[in-house]
Amino acid sequence: MQLTIRNLDYRYPSQKNSALSGISFSIETGSYWCLAGPNGSGKSTLLRLACGFLPSKDLSGEISWNSKPVQQWTRLELARHIAFVPGFLKTTFSISVLNFVLQARYPWTDYWSRPTHEDYSIARSAIDKVGIAGFENTSLASLSLGELQLVLIARAIAQTPKVLLFDEATANLDIKYQQKVFMLLNALKNEGMTILVVSHDLNLAAEFCSNVIWLHQGSVYSAGSFEETLTTKLIADIYGVDDEDISIGKNPHSHKPKLFWRR
C-alpha cells in the first residue's frame, strides 16, 4: 500500500488556524518511516486524516492509498488495510487481553457473527508474536504501560493490515520496551508491511526507520533519510533549542546518526 499526500490543508472546524497546510509527500510500499516534530506540529492530525477518522469535508488537497482517495474508501475497507495504533488506551471497561486482541477481527467478520476458531488462532498467534503469551487472560486494566503497548501492537497485527500507523510509539516506555517496540516494527517491515510511526525518541527512530518526515507548525520542514535531514539547524529551527547546545554524531556500532546534548 502506497500513501500519497498532495497539497493537503486541514483545519479543525472549531479552530481558526489550519492544523496542516501545504503537505505533500509519498510513502512507498514496504518502507519504514518516522513522523517527527514538536508537540502540536500536526503529527497526530496527519495520521488520523490518513486513517479517514476525521471528516473529509474539512480538508483540501489529496490523501490517497494506492492512488484511491481516502474519501472513496469505506471505513471497513480502510480498516482491513490500515491499522492505527493509538499509543494509549482509555479502558473505560476492562476486558481480557485475548478478547481485546480478538476485537481486531471486526472489519473481517459479519456484524452478527461470533468469533470463529480461525479468528482465535489469528489473535493467539499475534499475541505470541509480540511475546506476551502469558497475558492472554489478564485484564487490560492490570497491565503496565509497556505491556499495554505490546498488546496494542498485537491487536494491530491481528487486524492483518498492510499498513501500520503508530501514534506516540514509545511515550512513557522504559528502554527495554522502547527497543522491543522498534524491533517488532522492524520485523513487521521485513514481512512487507508499510509502517509510519510517530516518535519523540529521535535517536531510537534514527536506528530503525529508513526515512523521516519532519513536521513544523503544520507543514513539512524536510523529508528524507535521517543521515541527510538530521542537522543541528533542523533541530534548532523546529524544536526551538539553541544550536550551540546540540551536535550530531554517529552511533559507533551502527553508524546511524545520533543527536547529542553538548551540556
Add this chain to the structure above:
Amino acid sequence: MREKEKRLEFNIFAALVLLFIGGALLSLNVGATEGFDEQIFWLLRVPRTICAIAVGGGLAVAGTLIQASLGNPLADPYTIGIASAAALGAVLGSLLKSHQFLGAGVSAFIFSLAALVFLGFWLRKSFRHSTEVLLAGVIVGFFFTSLATLVMALADPAAWTSTFTWLMGAFGPLSLSEASATLALMCIATVIGWLHWKPLDLLSVDELSAESVGLNIGAFRRRVFILVALMTAVCVSVAGVIGFVGLIVPHTLRRLGLRRHFTLIPASFLGGAALIACSDVAARVVARPSELPVGVVMALMGAPFFLMIARKQER
C-alpha cells in the same frame, strides 16, 4: 480458560433467571391486602408485575447501552438527564388529552431524544469526559424536572399528590393490554440493542481503538441514542422517573464477570426486571397500607452505589 469463562456466564444466567422468577412471583403474591382476590390479582397485580419487569429490564438495558456507547461508566438515562426530559414530555403529552398512554409516550420520546441530541451538540466530542457529561446531565435533569413540576402544578392543582408521586417513579394503574404492549416494546428494543453487541464491546473499551478497526462512531451513537431515548420514554411514561437501575445492574453484572455485551445485555434485562419487581414489592409493603414510590426505594439503594462508583473512578 474459555471453559471457565463459559461456566461463569452460565452460572450467572442461572442465578438471574431464578431471581427473575422469584421477583415476579413475589410481586404477584404480595400486596396491600392479605389473601387472594381474583379481581385484584388480574386487574392490579398482573399488569403491575408485567410493568415492573418491562420497566426494570428496559431501564437496565438502556443504561448498559448508553454506558458502553459513550464510554462513560456513570451514564444512565437518569444521570444524563434524559429521563427527566421524557417526564416533561409525558406531562405535556397527557395534558393534551389525546389517548393517554400513546400521547404521553410519543411526546416523552420526542423530549428525551431532543435532550440527547442537545447533549450531543453541547458536548460535541467531549462525551469522553465523564464529569462533563454528568455536569450537563444534572443541569438538564434538574431543569426538566422543575419544568414538569411547574406544568403539573399550574395545570391541575387537585391532582398534585398523585402526579408528584408519579414523577418520583411509581406504577400507576395500567390495563393488562397496555402493560403487555410495554413489555413487548422493551423486549424488541432489547433484542435490537443486543444485535449491536460487537460495536458495544469495541466502544466500551476505548474510542480510538474502536475507530481503528473500522467502526463509524458517530453513526453508531446516533442509532443507540434513538433506541435509548425510545426505551426511556416508554419507561418514564409508564412509571415516572426511576433512577439508578441503569447504573446498578450493569455495573454489578460487570463486576461479577460478564464483560461481553453478547451476554451482558440479556443479563441486564433479567437483572433489572428482578430488581424493580422486588423494589416494587418493598415499596408496597414497607409503609402498608399506603405505598412508597418505587423510585424512592431505588434512590435509597442507588445513591450510595453511585457514590461508590464515582469514588472508584476518581482514583
